[in-house]
Amino acid sequence: MAETKKYVRVKNASVDGVWYEDKIGQIFEVVHENSIALLTKYIAVLREDAEIIVTEKRPAKVGERVLITVAAPIGKQAYETGDIFVAESLYDPFTKDIRVLGMPDFIDYNEYEVIVNNEVKNEEADEMKIDLNAMEYDELIAHGEDVMRAIRLRAYGEGYRQGKFDAEMDTSHGQAPIVSAQARRDEIVEQAKADVEDLFKRDIGYRHDFIVNSEKRTVVALRKSFGEGYVREKGIAKAAPDDCFNVHIGKAIALRRALGLAVPDEYLNAPQPTEFRVGDVVQYSKRCATVVAGRPNGFGETKLTTANGLAARIIDDSREEVIGE
Structure with missing residues:
Protein backbone atom coordinates (compact mmCIF):
# COMPACT_ATOMS: atom_id res chain seq x y z
CA MET A 1 0.00 0.00 0.00
CA GLU A 124 -16.63 17.90 8.98
CA ALA A 125 -14.64 19.81 11.57
CA ASP A 126 -16.72 22.95 10.95
CA GLU A 127 -19.95 21.02 11.58
CA MET A 128 -18.62 19.10 14.55
CA LYS A 129 -20.61 19.54 17.74
CA ILE A 130 -18.53 18.99 20.86
CA ASP A 131 -20.28 17.54 23.89
CA LEU A 132 -17.87 17.85 26.81
CA ASN A 133 -20.21 16.02 29.18
CA ALA A 134 -20.17 12.94 26.96
CA MET A 135 -16.37 12.71 26.90
CA GLU A 136 -14.34 10.22 28.90
CA TYR A 137 -11.71 11.65 31.24
CA ASP A 138 -8.80 10.90 28.87
CA GLU A 139 -10.69 12.41 25.94
CA LEU A 140 -11.41 15.54 27.96
CA ILE A 141 -7.72 15.95 28.84
CA ALA A 142 -6.68 15.48 25.19
CA HIS A 143 -9.32 17.96 24.02
CA GLY A 144 -8.14 20.46 26.64
CA GLU A 145 -4.59 20.23 25.28
CA ASP A 146 -5.90 20.94 21.78
CA VAL A 147 -7.82 23.96 23.03
CA MET A 148 -4.75 25.31 24.84
CA ARG A 149 -2.72 25.02 21.63
CA ALA A 150 -5.40 26.98 19.80
CA ILE A 151 -5.47 29.64 22.53
CA ARG A 152 -1.70 30.08 22.26
CA LEU A 153 -2.04 30.39 18.50
CA ARG A 154 -4.80 32.99 18.81
CA ALA A 155 -2.76 34.90 21.36
CA TYR A 156 -0.27 35.88 18.68
CA GLY A 157 -2.88 38.29 17.32
CA GLU A 158 -3.15 39.97 20.71
CA GLY A 159 0.49 40.92 20.82
CA TYR A 160 2.11 37.69 21.96
CA ARG A 161 4.30 36.64 19.05
CA GLN A 162 6.12 33.44 19.48
CA GLY A 163 7.36 33.16 15.90
CA LYS A 164 10.90 31.95 15.51
CA PHE A 165 12.80 32.04 18.75
CA ASP A 166 15.90 34.17 19.04
CA ALA A 167 18.38 31.44 19.86
CA GLU A 168 20.14 33.51 22.52
CA MET A 169 18.40 33.85 25.88
CA ASP A 170 17.73 37.24 27.41
CA THR A 171 20.67 37.95 29.71
CA SER A 172 19.01 40.89 31.47
CA HIS A 173 18.51 38.77 34.60
CA GLY A 174 22.04 37.45 34.65
CA GLN A 175 21.19 34.22 32.82
CA ALA A 176 23.96 32.86 30.64
CA PRO A 177 22.95 32.14 27.03
CA ILE A 178 22.67 28.50 26.08
CA VAL A 179 24.02 27.95 22.54
CA SER A 180 23.63 30.71 19.98
CA ALA A 181 21.95 30.03 16.65
CA GLN A 182 25.25 30.64 14.88
CA ALA A 183 27.17 28.23 17.11
CA ARG A 184 24.54 25.53 16.63
CA ARG A 185 24.59 26.02 12.86
CA ASP A 186 28.40 25.73 12.87
CA GLU A 187 28.08 22.42 14.74
CA ILE A 188 25.55 21.09 12.22
CA VAL A 189 27.74 22.07 9.25
CA GLU A 190 30.71 20.22 10.76
CA GLN A 191 28.46 17.25 11.49
CA ALA A 192 27.30 17.24 7.84
CA LYS A 193 30.90 17.30 6.54
CA ALA A 194 31.86 14.36 8.78
CA ASP A 195 28.67 12.52 7.84
CA VAL A 196 29.46 12.71 4.12
CA GLU A 197 32.99 11.41 4.65
CA ASP A 198 31.68 8.56 6.81
CA LEU A 199 29.04 7.58 4.23
CA PHE A 200 31.71 7.53 1.51
CA LYS A 201 33.73 5.03 3.54
CA ARG A 202 30.74 2.86 4.38
CA ASP A 203 29.33 2.69 0.85
CA ILE A 204 32.21 0.66 -0.56
CA GLY A 205 32.17 -0.19 -4.25
CA TYR A 206 30.39 2.93 -5.44
CA ARG A 207 31.39 6.36 -6.70
CA HIS A 208 29.67 9.44 -5.36
CA ASP A 209 29.40 12.63 -7.39
CA PHE A 210 27.67 15.88 -6.49
CA ILE A 211 26.08 18.43 -8.81
CA VAL A 212 25.84 21.78 -7.03
CA ASN A 213 23.80 24.68 -8.37
CA SER A 214 24.23 27.61 -5.99
CA GLU A 215 21.89 29.84 -7.98
CA LYS A 216 19.04 27.33 -7.75
CA ARG A 217 20.22 26.37 -4.24
CA THR A 218 20.22 22.67 -5.05
CA VAL A 219 22.56 19.73 -4.53
CA VAL A 220 22.17 16.44 -6.41
CA ALA A 221 24.01 13.33 -5.21
CA LEU A 222 24.73 10.61 -7.77
CA ARG A 223 25.63 7.10 -6.62
CA LYS A 224 27.45 5.38 -9.48
CA SER A 225 28.91 1.95 -10.05
CA PHE A 226 32.70 2.05 -10.30
CA GLY A 227 32.93 -0.19 -13.34
CA GLU A 228 30.27 1.04 -15.73
CA GLY A 229 29.78 4.48 -14.22
CA TYR A 230 26.01 4.10 -14.35
CA VAL A 231 23.93 6.17 -11.98
CA ARG A 232 22.35 3.70 -9.57
CA GLU A 233 20.60 6.09 -7.22
CA LYS A 234 20.03 9.83 -7.04
CA GLY A 235 19.22 12.13 -4.15
CA ILE A 236 18.23 15.79 -4.25
CA ALA A 237 18.40 18.55 -1.65
CA LYS A 238 17.01 22.05 -2.19
CA ALA A 239 17.07 24.97 0.23
CA ALA A 240 13.73 26.58 1.01
CA PRO A 241 13.29 30.15 -0.31
CA ASP A 242 13.73 31.69 3.15
CA ASP A 243 16.64 29.47 4.20
CA CYS A 244 20.35 30.11 3.86
CA PHE A 245 21.94 27.68 1.40
CA ASN A 246 24.84 25.59 2.70
CA VAL A 247 26.44 23.13 0.31
CA HIS A 248 27.78 20.88 3.09
CA ILE A 249 24.35 20.38 4.64
CA GLY A 250 22.92 19.95 1.14
CA LYS A 251 25.46 17.24 0.29
CA ALA A 252 24.65 15.32 3.47
CA ILE A 253 20.90 15.49 2.78
CA ALA A 254 21.22 14.55 -0.91
CA LEU A 255 23.64 11.68 -0.25
CA ARG A 256 21.44 10.22 2.48
CA ARG A 257 18.45 10.37 0.15
CA ALA A 258 20.44 8.67 -2.61
CA LEU A 259 21.38 5.88 -0.18
CA GLY A 260 17.84 5.55 1.12
CA LEU A 261 18.82 6.68 4.63
CA ALA A 262 16.86 8.86 7.00
CA VAL A 263 17.79 12.56 7.05
CA PRO A 264 18.48 13.91 10.56
CA ASP A 265 16.05 16.60 11.63
CA GLU A 266 18.88 19.02 12.42
CA TYR A 267 19.88 19.09 8.74
CA LEU A 268 16.34 20.00 7.69
CA ASN A 269 15.82 22.55 10.47
CA ALA A 270 19.26 24.09 10.98
CA PRO A 271 19.16 27.58 12.53
CA GLN A 272 19.77 30.46 10.16
CA PRO A 273 23.19 32.18 10.41
CA THR A 274 23.35 35.39 12.44
CA GLU A 275 26.97 36.45 11.93
CA PHE A 276 28.87 37.53 8.83
CA ARG A 277 31.86 35.33 8.01
CA VAL A 278 34.46 35.79 5.28
CA GLY A 279 33.15 34.06 2.17
CA ASP A 280 29.44 34.37 3.02
CA VAL A 281 27.13 35.66 0.31
CA VAL A 282 24.91 38.44 1.64
CA GLN A 283 21.83 39.93 0.00
CA TYR A 284 20.95 43.60 0.42
CA SER A 285 17.49 44.09 -1.04
CA LYS A 286 18.11 42.90 -4.64
CA ARG A 287 21.90 43.27 -4.46
CA CYS A 288 24.29 40.51 -3.45
CA ALA A 289 27.84 40.73 -2.13
CA THR A 290 30.45 38.33 -0.80
CA VAL A 291 31.89 39.02 2.65
CA VAL A 292 35.56 39.99 2.37
CA ALA A 293 37.85 40.84 5.30
CA GLY A 294 34.99 40.90 7.78
CA ARG A 295 32.48 42.92 5.77
CA PRO A 296 30.42 42.53 2.60
CA ASN A 297 32.54 43.49 -0.39
CA GLY A 298 31.65 47.05 -1.39
CA PHE A 299 29.70 47.78 1.79
CA GLY A 300 30.83 49.22 5.08
CA GLU A 301 28.20 47.57 7.27
CA THR A 302 29.05 44.50 9.31
CA LYS A 303 25.60 43.89 10.79
CA LEU A 304 22.53 42.34 9.19
CA THR A 305 21.09 45.81 8.56
CA THR A 306 22.30 48.38 6.06
CA ALA A 307 22.85 52.03 6.80
CA ASN A 308 19.53 52.98 5.20
CA GLY A 309 17.62 50.42 7.23
CA LEU A 310 17.12 47.81 4.51
CA ALA A 311 17.32 44.28 5.89
CA ALA A 312 20.24 42.18 4.77
CA ARG A 313 20.52 38.45 5.10
CA ILE A 314 23.07 35.71 4.52
CA ILE A 315 21.87 33.60 1.60
CA ASP A 316 24.87 31.26 1.26
CA ASP A 317 27.36 30.36 3.98
CA SER A 318 29.05 27.43 2.20
CA ARG A 319 32.41 29.27 2.08
CA GLU A 320 33.97 26.51 -0.04
CA GLU A 321 36.62 28.76 -1.54
CA VAL A 322 37.79 30.13 1.80
CA ILE A 323 41.13 28.69 2.97
CA GLY A 324 40.66 26.46 5.98
CA GLU A 325 37.04 25.60 5.19
Missing part, protein backbone atom coordinates in the same frame (compact mmCIF):
# COMPACT_ATOMS: atom_id res chain seq x y z
CA ALA A 2 1.29 3.44 -0.94
CA GLU A 3 2.41 5.75 1.85
CA THR A 4 -0.16 8.46 2.56
CA LYS A 5 0.82 11.93 3.73
CA LYS A 6 -1.07 15.10 4.51
CA TYR A 7 0.09 18.63 3.73
CA VAL A 8 -1.26 22.03 4.60
CA ARG A 9 -1.02 24.99 2.25
CA VAL A 10 -1.31 28.35 3.99
CA LYS A 11 -4.15 30.15 2.23
CA ASN A 12 -4.83 33.02 4.62
CA ALA A 13 -3.79 34.66 7.89
CA SER A 14 -7.10 35.45 9.57
CA VAL A 15 -5.48 36.62 12.82
CA ASP A 16 -3.32 39.75 12.77
CA GLY A 17 0.23 38.94 13.77
CA VAL A 18 -0.10 35.17 13.39
CA TRP A 19 3.36 33.82 12.72
CA TYR A 20 2.57 32.23 9.36
CA GLU A 21 1.36 35.49 7.80
CA ASP A 22 4.51 35.54 5.63
CA LYS A 23 4.05 31.89 4.59
CA ILE A 24 1.01 32.36 2.34
CA GLY A 25 1.09 29.81 -0.48
CA GLN A 26 3.73 27.58 1.10
CA ILE A 27 3.11 23.93 1.98
CA PHE A 28 4.14 22.02 5.10
CA GLU A 29 3.76 18.37 6.03
CA VAL A 30 1.21 17.79 8.79
CA VAL A 31 2.51 15.82 11.78
CA HIS A 32 -0.53 16.21 14.04
CA GLU A 33 -3.95 17.77 13.85
CA ASN A 34 -6.98 18.54 15.95
CA SER A 35 -10.37 20.09 15.38
CA ILE A 36 -8.92 23.60 15.42
CA ALA A 37 -5.42 23.54 13.92
CA LEU A 38 -2.99 21.54 11.82
CA LEU A 39 0.45 21.17 13.35
CA THR A 40 3.66 20.89 11.34
CA LYS A 41 7.35 20.79 12.23
CA TYR A 42 7.54 24.53 11.63
CA ILE A 43 4.16 26.15 12.24
CA ALA A 44 0.63 25.47 13.45
CA VAL A 45 -2.05 26.64 11.01
CA LEU A 46 -5.67 27.28 11.89
CA ARG A 47 -8.01 25.11 9.80
CA GLU A 48 -9.86 28.18 8.59
CA ASP A 49 -6.60 29.41 7.02
CA ALA A 50 -5.61 26.11 5.45
CA GLU A 51 -5.92 24.05 2.32
CA ILE A 52 -5.43 20.37 3.14
CA ILE A 53 -3.75 18.16 0.55
CA VAL A 54 -3.62 14.37 0.95
CA THR A 55 -1.02 12.53 -1.13
CA GLU A 56 0.34 9.06 -1.85
CA LYS A 57 4.00 8.31 -2.64
CA ARG A 58 3.75 6.24 -5.81
CA PRO A 59 4.24 6.65 -9.57
CA ALA A 60 1.61 8.95 -11.07
CA LYS A 61 -0.88 7.72 -13.66
CA VAL A 62 -1.85 9.73 -16.72
CA GLY A 63 -4.34 12.43 -15.75
CA GLU A 64 -3.58 12.39 -12.03
CA ARG A 65 -2.54 15.55 -10.25
CA VAL A 66 0.84 15.65 -8.53
CA LEU A 67 2.15 17.91 -5.77
CA ILE A 68 5.76 19.08 -5.96
CA THR A 69 7.19 18.38 -2.49
CA VAL A 70 10.94 18.73 -3.22
CA ALA A 71 11.40 21.01 -6.22
CA ALA A 72 14.59 20.54 -8.23
CA PRO A 73 13.88 21.88 -11.74
CA ILE A 74 16.38 21.29 -14.52
CA GLY A 75 17.17 23.20 -17.69
CA LYS A 76 14.71 25.98 -18.47
CA GLN A 77 11.96 24.58 -16.26
CA ALA A 78 10.58 26.84 -13.55
CA TYR A 79 8.55 25.41 -10.71
CA GLU A 80 8.61 25.44 -6.92
CA THR A 81 7.72 23.27 -3.96
CA GLY A 82 3.94 23.42 -3.59
CA ASP A 83 3.18 23.63 -7.32
CA ILE A 84 0.58 21.22 -8.72
CA PHE A 85 0.72 19.62 -12.18
CA VAL A 86 -1.23 17.04 -14.18
CA ALA A 87 0.68 13.92 -15.21
CA GLU A 88 0.89 13.61 -18.99
CA SER A 89 2.91 10.40 -19.28
CA LEU A 90 5.27 8.09 -17.41
CA TYR A 91 8.66 9.29 -18.65
CA ASP A 92 10.64 6.30 -17.37
CA PRO A 93 8.98 3.21 -15.78
CA PHE A 94 12.25 2.27 -14.06
CA THR A 95 12.99 5.62 -12.39
CA LYS A 96 9.25 6.49 -12.10
CA ASP A 97 9.94 9.97 -13.49
CA ILE A 98 7.00 11.62 -15.27
CA ARG A 99 6.23 14.30 -17.79
CA VAL A 100 3.61 16.86 -16.83
CA LEU A 101 1.51 19.35 -18.73
CA GLY A 102 3.26 22.69 -19.07
CA MET A 103 6.84 21.52 -18.47
CA PRO A 104 9.32 20.74 -21.28
CA ASP A 105 11.29 18.12 -19.37
CA PHE A 106 10.58 15.33 -16.90
CA ILE A 107 9.81 15.58 -13.18
CA ASP A 108 11.95 13.35 -10.97
CA TYR A 109 10.14 10.76 -8.82
CA ASN A 110 11.80 12.22 -5.71
CA GLU A 111 10.15 15.59 -6.44
CA TYR A 112 6.47 14.69 -6.47
CA GLU A 113 3.65 12.87 -4.68
CA VAL A 114 0.27 11.96 -6.14
CA ILE A 115 -2.69 13.99 -4.87
CA VAL A 116 -5.60 11.79 -3.78
CA ASN A 117 -7.71 14.47 -2.10
CA ASN A 118 -7.59 18.12 -1.19
CA GLU A 119 -9.97 20.62 0.32
CA VAL A 120 -9.80 24.25 1.33
CA LYS A 121 -11.25 23.57 4.73
CA ASN A 122 -12.41 20.58 6.71
CA GLU A 123 -16.20 20.75 6.52
Whole structure:
Protein backbone atom coordinates (compact mmCIF):
# COMPACT_ATOMS: atom_id res chain seq x y z
CA MET A 1 0.00 0.00 0.00
CA ALA A 2 1.29 3.44 -0.94
CA GLU A 3 2.41 5.75 1.85
CA THR A 4 -0.16 8.46 2.56
CA LYS A 5 0.82 11.93 3.73
CA LYS A 6 -1.07 15.10 4.51
CA TYR A 7 0.09 18.63 3.73
CA VAL A 8 -1.26 22.03 4.60
CA ARG A 9 -1.02 24.99 2.25
CA VAL A 10 -1.31 28.35 3.99
CA LYS A 11 -4.15 30.15 2.23
CA ASN A 12 -4.83 33.02 4.62
CA ALA A 13 -3.79 34.66 7.89
CA SER A 14 -7.10 35.45 9.57
CA VAL A 15 -5.48 36.62 12.82
CA ASP A 16 -3.32 39.75 12.77
CA GLY A 17 0.23 38.94 13.77
CA VAL A 18 -0.10 35.17 13.39
CA TRP A 19 3.36 33.82 12.72
CA TYR A 20 2.57 32.23 9.36
CA GLU A 21 1.36 35.49 7.80
CA ASP A 22 4.51 35.54 5.63
CA LYS A 23 4.05 31.89 4.59
CA ILE A 24 1.01 32.36 2.34
CA GLY A 25 1.09 29.81 -0.48
CA GLN A 26 3.73 27.58 1.10
CA ILE A 27 3.11 23.93 1.98
CA PHE A 28 4.14 22.02 5.10
CA GLU A 29 3.76 18.37 6.03
CA VAL A 30 1.21 17.79 8.79
CA VAL A 31 2.51 15.82 11.78
CA HIS A 32 -0.53 16.21 14.04
CA GLU A 33 -3.95 17.77 13.85
CA ASN A 34 -6.98 18.54 15.95
CA SER A 35 -10.37 20.09 15.38
CA ILE A 36 -8.92 23.60 15.42
CA ALA A 37 -5.42 23.54 13.92
CA LEU A 38 -2.99 21.54 11.82
CA LEU A 39 0.45 21.17 13.35
CA THR A 40 3.66 20.89 11.34
CA LYS A 41 7.35 20.79 12.23
CA TYR A 42 7.54 24.53 11.63
CA ILE A 43 4.16 26.15 12.24
CA ALA A 44 0.63 25.47 13.45
CA VAL A 45 -2.05 26.64 11.01
CA LEU A 46 -5.67 27.28 11.89
CA ARG A 47 -8.01 25.11 9.80
CA GLU A 48 -9.86 28.18 8.59
CA ASP A 49 -6.60 29.41 7.02
CA ALA A 50 -5.61 26.11 5.45
CA GLU A 51 -5.92 24.05 2.32
CA ILE A 52 -5.43 20.37 3.14
CA ILE A 53 -3.75 18.16 0.55
CA VAL A 54 -3.62 14.37 0.95
CA THR A 55 -1.02 12.53 -1.13
CA GLU A 56 0.34 9.06 -1.85
CA LYS A 57 4.00 8.31 -2.64
CA ARG A 58 3.75 6.24 -5.81
CA PRO A 59 4.24 6.65 -9.57
CA ALA A 60 1.61 8.95 -11.07
CA LYS A 61 -0.88 7.72 -13.66
CA VAL A 62 -1.85 9.73 -16.72
CA GLY A 63 -4.34 12.43 -15.75
CA GLU A 64 -3.58 12.39 -12.03
CA ARG A 65 -2.54 15.55 -10.25
CA VAL A 66 0.84 15.65 -8.53
CA LEU A 67 2.15 17.91 -5.77
CA ILE A 68 5.76 19.08 -5.96
CA THR A 69 7.19 18.38 -2.49
CA VAL A 70 10.94 18.73 -3.22
CA ALA A 71 11.40 21.01 -6.22
CA ALA A 72 14.59 20.54 -8.23
CA PRO A 73 13.88 21.88 -11.74
CA ILE A 74 16.38 21.29 -14.52
CA GLY A 75 17.17 23.20 -17.69
CA LYS A 76 14.71 25.98 -18.47
CA GLN A 77 11.96 24.58 -16.26
CA ALA A 78 10.58 26.84 -13.55
CA TYR A 79 8.55 25.41 -10.71
CA GLU A 80 8.61 25.44 -6.92
CA THR A 81 7.72 23.27 -3.96
CA GLY A 82 3.94 23.42 -3.59
CA ASP A 83 3.18 23.63 -7.32
CA ILE A 84 0.58 21.22 -8.72
CA PHE A 85 0.72 19.62 -12.18
CA VAL A 86 -1.23 17.04 -14.18
CA ALA A 87 0.68 13.92 -15.21
CA GLU A 88 0.89 13.61 -18.99
CA SER A 89 2.91 10.40 -19.28
CA LEU A 90 5.27 8.09 -17.41
CA TYR A 91 8.66 9.29 -18.65
CA ASP A 92 10.64 6.30 -17.37
CA PRO A 93 8.98 3.21 -15.78
CA PHE A 94 12.25 2.27 -14.06
CA THR A 95 12.99 5.62 -12.39
CA LYS A 96 9.25 6.49 -12.10
CA ASP A 97 9.94 9.97 -13.49
CA ILE A 98 7.00 11.62 -15.27
CA ARG A 99 6.23 14.30 -17.79
CA VAL A 100 3.61 16.86 -16.83
CA LEU A 101 1.51 19.35 -18.73
CA GLY A 102 3.26 22.69 -19.07
CA MET A 103 6.84 21.52 -18.47
CA PRO A 104 9.32 20.74 -21.28
CA ASP A 105 11.29 18.12 -19.37
CA PHE A 106 10.58 15.33 -16.90
CA ILE A 107 9.81 15.58 -13.18
CA ASP A 108 11.95 13.35 -10.97
CA TYR A 109 10.14 10.76 -8.82
CA ASN A 110 11.80 12.22 -5.71
CA GLU A 111 10.15 15.59 -6.44
CA TYR A 112 6.47 14.69 -6.47
CA GLU A 113 3.65 12.87 -4.68
CA VAL A 114 0.27 11.96 -6.14
CA ILE A 115 -2.69 13.99 -4.87
CA VAL A 116 -5.60 11.79 -3.78
CA ASN A 117 -7.71 14.47 -2.10
CA ASN A 118 -7.59 18.12 -1.19
CA GLU A 119 -9.97 20.62 0.32
CA VAL A 120 -9.80 24.25 1.33
CA LYS A 121 -11.25 23.57 4.73
CA ASN A 122 -12.41 20.58 6.71
CA GLU A 123 -16.20 20.75 6.52
CA GLU A 124 -16.63 17.90 8.98
CA ALA A 125 -14.64 19.81 11.57
CA ASP A 126 -16.72 22.95 10.95
CA GLU A 127 -19.95 21.02 11.58
CA MET A 128 -18.62 19.10 14.55
CA LYS A 129 -20.61 19.54 17.74
CA ILE A 130 -18.53 18.99 20.86
CA ASP A 131 -20.28 17.54 23.89
CA LEU A 132 -17.87 17.85 26.81
CA ASN A 133 -20.21 16.02 29.18
CA ALA A 134 -20.17 12.94 26.96
CA MET A 135 -16.37 12.71 26.90
CA GLU A 136 -14.34 10.22 28.90
CA TYR A 137 -11.71 11.65 31.24
CA ASP A 138 -8.80 10.90 28.87
CA GLU A 139 -10.69 12.41 25.94
CA LEU A 140 -11.41 15.54 27.96
CA ILE A 141 -7.72 15.95 28.84
CA ALA A 142 -6.68 15.48 25.19
CA HIS A 143 -9.32 17.96 24.02
CA GLY A 144 -8.14 20.46 26.64
CA GLU A 145 -4.59 20.23 25.28
CA ASP A 146 -5.90 20.94 21.78
CA VAL A 147 -7.82 23.96 23.03
CA MET A 148 -4.75 25.31 24.84
CA ARG A 149 -2.72 25.02 21.63
CA ALA A 150 -5.40 26.98 19.80
CA ILE A 151 -5.47 29.64 22.53
CA ARG A 152 -1.70 30.08 22.26
CA LEU A 153 -2.04 30.39 18.50
CA ARG A 154 -4.80 32.99 18.81
CA ALA A 155 -2.76 34.90 21.36
CA TYR A 156 -0.27 35.88 18.68
CA GLY A 157 -2.88 38.29 17.32
CA GLU A 158 -3.15 39.97 20.71
CA GLY A 159 0.49 40.92 20.82
CA TYR A 160 2.11 37.69 21.96
CA ARG A 161 4.30 36.64 19.05
CA GLN A 162 6.12 33.44 19.48
CA GLY A 163 7.36 33.16 15.90
CA LYS A 164 10.90 31.95 15.51
CA PHE A 165 12.80 32.04 18.75
CA ASP A 166 15.90 34.17 19.04
CA ALA A 167 18.38 31.44 19.86
CA GLU A 168 20.14 33.51 22.52
CA MET A 169 18.40 33.85 25.88
CA ASP A 170 17.73 37.24 27.41
CA THR A 171 20.67 37.95 29.71
CA SER A 172 19.01 40.89 31.47
CA HIS A 173 18.51 38.77 34.60
CA GLY A 174 22.04 37.45 34.65
CA GLN A 175 21.19 34.22 32.82
CA ALA A 176 23.96 32.86 30.64
CA PRO A 177 22.95 32.14 27.03
CA ILE A 178 22.67 28.50 26.08
CA VAL A 179 24.02 27.95 22.54
CA SER A 180 23.63 30.71 19.98
CA ALA A 181 21.95 30.03 16.65
CA GLN A 182 25.25 30.64 14.88
CA ALA A 183 27.17 28.23 17.11
CA ARG A 184 24.54 25.53 16.63
CA ARG A 185 24.59 26.02 12.86
CA ASP A 186 28.40 25.73 12.87
CA GLU A 187 28.08 22.42 14.74
CA ILE A 188 25.55 21.09 12.22
CA VAL A 189 27.74 22.07 9.25
CA GLU A 190 30.71 20.22 10.76
CA GLN A 191 28.46 17.25 11.49
CA ALA A 192 27.30 17.24 7.84
CA LYS A 193 30.90 17.30 6.54
CA ALA A 194 31.86 14.36 8.78
CA ASP A 195 28.67 12.52 7.84
CA VAL A 196 29.46 12.71 4.12
CA GLU A 197 32.99 11.41 4.65
CA ASP A 198 31.68 8.56 6.81
CA LEU A 199 29.04 7.58 4.23
CA PHE A 200 31.71 7.53 1.51
CA LYS A 201 33.73 5.03 3.54
CA ARG A 202 30.74 2.86 4.38
CA ASP A 203 29.33 2.69 0.85
CA ILE A 204 32.21 0.66 -0.56
CA GLY A 205 32.17 -0.19 -4.25
CA TYR A 206 30.39 2.93 -5.44
CA ARG A 207 31.39 6.36 -6.70
CA HIS A 208 29.67 9.44 -5.36
CA ASP A 209 29.40 12.63 -7.39
CA PHE A 210 27.67 15.88 -6.49
CA ILE A 211 26.08 18.43 -8.81
CA VAL A 212 25.84 21.78 -7.03
CA ASN A 213 23.80 24.68 -8.37
CA SER A 214 24.23 27.61 -5.99
CA GLU A 215 21.89 29.84 -7.98
CA LYS A 216 19.04 27.33 -7.75
CA ARG A 217 20.22 26.37 -4.24
CA THR A 218 20.22 22.67 -5.05
CA VAL A 219 22.56 19.73 -4.53
CA VAL A 220 22.17 16.44 -6.41
CA ALA A 221 24.01 13.33 -5.21
CA LEU A 222 24.73 10.61 -7.77
CA ARG A 223 25.63 7.10 -6.62
CA LYS A 224 27.45 5.38 -9.48
CA SER A 225 28.91 1.95 -10.05
CA PHE A 226 32.70 2.05 -10.30
CA GLY A 227 32.93 -0.19 -13.34
CA GLU A 228 30.27 1.04 -15.73
CA GLY A 229 29.78 4.48 -14.22
CA TYR A 230 26.01 4.10 -14.35
CA VAL A 231 23.93 6.17 -11.98
CA ARG A 232 22.35 3.70 -9.57
CA GLU A 233 20.60 6.09 -7.22
CA LYS A 234 20.03 9.83 -7.04
CA GLY A 235 19.22 12.13 -4.15
CA ILE A 236 18.23 15.79 -4.25
CA ALA A 237 18.40 18.55 -1.65
CA LYS A 238 17.01 22.05 -2.19
CA ALA A 239 17.07 24.97 0.23
CA ALA A 240 13.73 26.58 1.01
CA PRO A 241 13.29 30.15 -0.31
CA ASP A 242 13.73 31.69 3.15
CA ASP A 243 16.64 29.47 4.20
CA CYS A 244 20.35 30.11 3.86
CA PHE A 245 21.94 27.68 1.40
CA ASN A 246 24.84 25.59 2.70
CA VAL A 247 26.44 23.13 0.31
CA HIS A 248 27.78 20.88 3.09
CA ILE A 249 24.35 20.38 4.64
CA GLY A 250 22.92 19.95 1.14
CA LYS A 251 25.46 17.24 0.29
CA ALA A 252 24.65 15.32 3.47
CA ILE A 253 20.90 15.49 2.78
CA ALA A 254 21.22 14.55 -0.91
CA LEU A 255 23.64 11.68 -0.25
CA ARG A 256 21.44 10.22 2.48
CA ARG A 257 18.45 10.37 0.15
CA ALA A 258 20.44 8.67 -2.61
CA LEU A 259 21.38 5.88 -0.18
CA GLY A 260 17.84 5.55 1.12
CA LEU A 261 18.82 6.68 4.63
CA ALA A 262 16.86 8.86 7.00
CA VAL A 263 17.79 12.56 7.05
CA PRO A 264 18.48 13.91 10.56
CA ASP A 265 16.05 16.60 11.63
CA GLU A 266 18.88 19.02 12.42
CA TYR A 267 19.88 19.09 8.74
CA LEU A 268 16.34 20.00 7.69
CA ASN A 269 15.82 22.55 10.47
CA ALA A 270 19.26 24.09 10.98
CA PRO A 271 19.16 27.58 12.53
CA GLN A 272 19.77 30.46 10.16
CA PRO A 273 23.19 32.18 10.41
CA THR A 274 23.35 35.39 12.44
CA GLU A 275 26.97 36.45 11.93
CA PHE A 276 28.87 37.53 8.83
CA ARG A 277 31.86 35.33 8.01
CA VAL A 278 34.46 35.79 5.28
CA GLY A 279 33.15 34.06 2.17
CA ASP A 280 29.44 34.37 3.02
CA VAL A 281 27.13 35.66 0.31
CA VAL A 282 24.91 38.44 1.64
CA GLN A 283 21.83 39.93 0.00
CA TYR A 284 20.95 43.60 0.42
CA SER A 285 17.49 44.09 -1.04
CA LYS A 286 18.11 42.90 -4.64
CA ARG A 287 21.90 43.27 -4.46
CA CYS A 288 24.29 40.51 -3.45
CA ALA A 289 27.84 40.73 -2.13
CA THR A 290 30.45 38.33 -0.80
CA VAL A 291 31.89 39.02 2.65
CA VAL A 292 35.56 39.99 2.37
CA ALA A 293 37.85 40.84 5.30
CA GLY A 294 34.99 40.90 7.78
CA ARG A 295 32.48 42.92 5.77
CA PRO A 296 30.42 42.53 2.60
CA ASN A 297 32.54 43.49 -0.39
CA GLY A 298 31.65 47.05 -1.39
CA PHE A 299 29.70 47.78 1.79
CA GLY A 300 30.83 49.22 5.08
CA GLU A 301 28.20 47.57 7.27
CA THR A 302 29.05 44.50 9.31
CA LYS A 303 25.60 43.89 10.79
CA LEU A 304 22.53 42.34 9.19
CA THR A 305 21.09 45.81 8.56
CA THR A 306 22.30 48.38 6.06
CA ALA A 307 22.85 52.03 6.80
CA ASN A 308 19.53 52.98 5.20
CA GLY A 309 17.62 50.42 7.23
CA LEU A 310 17.12 47.81 4.51
CA ALA A 311 17.32 44.28 5.89
CA ALA A 312 20.24 42.18 4.77
CA ARG A 313 20.52 38.45 5.10
CA ILE A 314 23.07 35.71 4.52
CA ILE A 315 21.87 33.60 1.60
CA ASP A 316 24.87 31.26 1.26
CA ASP A 317 27.36 30.36 3.98
CA SER A 318 29.05 27.43 2.20
CA ARG A 319 32.41 29.27 2.08
CA GLU A 320 33.97 26.51 -0.04
CA GLU A 321 36.62 28.76 -1.54
CA VAL A 322 37.79 30.13 1.80
CA ILE A 323 41.13 28.69 2.97
CA GLY A 324 40.66 26.46 5.98
CA GLU A 325 37.04 25.60 5.19
